[in-house]
Amino acid sequence: MSQPNVPNITLQVSINRDDVINLLLASIAMEEISLAHIINAEGEKIQYAIETMPGPEATLDQLLDVNDSVQDMLAMVIKRELLLENKLKQAIDFITGSN
Template identity: 55%
Template sequence: MSQPNIPNINPSISLTRDDAVNLLLSSIALEELGLGHLTNAEAEKIQYVLGTLTGATGTQPSL
């Protein structure tokens, strides 16, 4: 069995300071959005257990 050929790839990426700042801010914003979705999901679970979630149908929660 022969060894695989891995091509020599040297990507040339050039970012300016403004591009780097924009990418960092976008990354932080997406992380905050994800955390917001998680917090909202947990809040909906609590509302369901308390019976204050509007439009929730199903069996009553029990411990």
């Protein structure tokens, strides 16, 4: 087997303090938007389940299964929100120069 041939690439990335701050805040905002989309999708999942369950009405077990699924996803969203809150606090500390 031959060894991979990696070209000699020298990248010179130059960003200043303001660029770092903007990138940090933009990354937090983009993650928040992603979480909002997930929350919306979970709401749509509940609506879809209620409207399309077989028979005249959804059974209690079917609705509870959907509810459990949504609860699990929202628990993950909450955990991610806590991490984002910490990331934002650290970014604010960096911006204000405290700590």
